[in-house]
Amino acid sequence: MIKFIKSLLLKREAVLFDTPLFIVKSFIAVMLGFVLFNNNSFLGKDMISLLLGLMLTLQPVNVSGLKSGWDQISASIIGGGITALIVVIGGINFITVPLAVAVTLYITLRINWRSMSVIAVFTSIYMTQFIQLTAVGEPSMYLTFRLRLFSMGTGILIAVLMNFIFSLVFYRTMIKKRTVFVIEQLVGIMKDFSMFCSDGKTADAEELKKRMVALFGDIDYVLGSISDIRCKKTKAGITGHFIEILGELRNINHFILDIAMDADDKEYTSRNIRNFKNVALELNSLNSIIQKSAEASWEPGEYNGTDRNVERIYGSMRKISLLAISKA
Numbered sequence: 160m161i162k163f164i165k166s167l168l169l170k171r172e173a174v175l176f177d178t179p180l181f182i183v184k185s186f187i188a189v190m191l192g193f194v195l196f197n198n199n200s201f202l203g204k205d206m207i208s209l210l211l212g213l214m215l216t217l218q219p220v221n222v223s224g225l226k227s228g229w230d231q232i233s234a235s236i237i238g239g240g241i242t243a244l245i246v247v248i249g250g251i252n253f254i255t256v257p258l259a260v261a262v263t264l265y266i267t268l269r270i271n272w273r274s275m276s277v278i279a280v281f282t283s284i285y286m287t288q289f290i291q292l293t294a295v296g297e298p299s300m301y302l303t304f305r306l307r308l309f310s311m312g313t314g315i316l317i318a319v320l321m322n323f324i325f326s327l328v329f330y331r332t333m334i335k336k337r338t339v340f341v342i343e344q345l346v347g348i349m350k351d352f353s354m355f356c357s358d359g360k361t362a363d364a365e366e367l368k369k370r371m372v373a374l375f376g377d378i379d380y381v382l383g384s385i386s387d388i389r390c391k392k393t394k395a396g397i398t399g400h401f402i403e404i405l406g407e408l409r410n411i412n413h414f415i416l417d418i419a420m421d422a423d424d425k426e427y428t429s430r431n432i433r434n435f436k437n438v439a440l441e442l443n444s445l446n447s448i449i450q451k452s453a454e455a456s457w458e459p460g461e462y463n464g465t466d467r468n469v470e471r472i473y474g475s476m477r478k479i480s481l482l483a484i485s486k487a
Contacts, residue, residue: 212314238282
């Protein structure tokens with residue numbers, strides 16, 4: 160029974176990225192949107208767009224939420240405008256419906272060739288399948304487009320409000336949890352790398368390198384969310400040292416990746432296994448400093464070896480410990 164209950168719980172990584180808080184935020188935001196507008200004579204006609212815009216705009220912090228909301232509106236204008244023009248000229252038939260989607264795809268990929276705009280395509284389809292009628296019963300692209308934009312815009316405003324309230328209250332713990340996540344990933348990588356050095360499986364080394372490279376993306380994501388919060392001047396002093404800490408953690412990940420590149424040298428790895436294990440232990444101790452659950456006088460032990468990258472890792476850990484203690 161206990162095992163079954165544990166299987167239902169979110170993974171630790173999800174908890175450190177505030178997934179439970181996001182679920183609660185989503186529940187409150189959707190409930191607010193539904194209660195306020197479900198019975199509205201105008202917006203109630205298109206609760207799908209309202210709730211979709213709301214969910215796509217919910218973000219950990221307010222500034223990124225504003226950007227996300229603007230992206231949804233821009234995509235809707237592109238998809239809706241293109242489709243309205245094609246339908247007005249050619250009506251709705253087996254040619255114009257796929258043509259509207261294809262042209263929308265072409266325009267959005269011209270703007271950003273790396274990703275397809277789901278919202279723009281959805282709006283294009285929406286404009287041909289959820290057509291509003293005038294008072295005399297005639298199909299109207301204008302009324303359809305207006306309803307789509309107003310409904311989505313209302314959902315976005317609700318999401319921005321929720322983003323602001325939650326980021327105002329929980330931003331401090333958000334940043335700390337994400338920093339803890341990065342350190343725990345580094346600890347796990349270093350422990351697994353130490354094990355690899357013991358048994359020498361080449362496939363494990365390649366997988367570890369992929370994890371290290373992926374962690375750079377996670378660190379940049381966390382740094383981006385902190386930069387959004389720093390846009391509010393009152394929080395700049397509080398969040399600034401976390402940017403420095405994460406910068407050092409990024410350096411540590413880089414140094415570990417440099418070490419992994421020498422993993423094929425068996426003499427090198429066997430000579431440094433103890434050093435790699437010690438790095439994992441020291442990083443784990445560093446985590447307790449970030450969480451303020453250890454003595455404030457902690458600092459990593461002395462490293463007297465000859466490996467330049469391990470020495471650099473210890474240097475970065477000392478900088479992080481000083482930053483964490485000075486802002487305690």
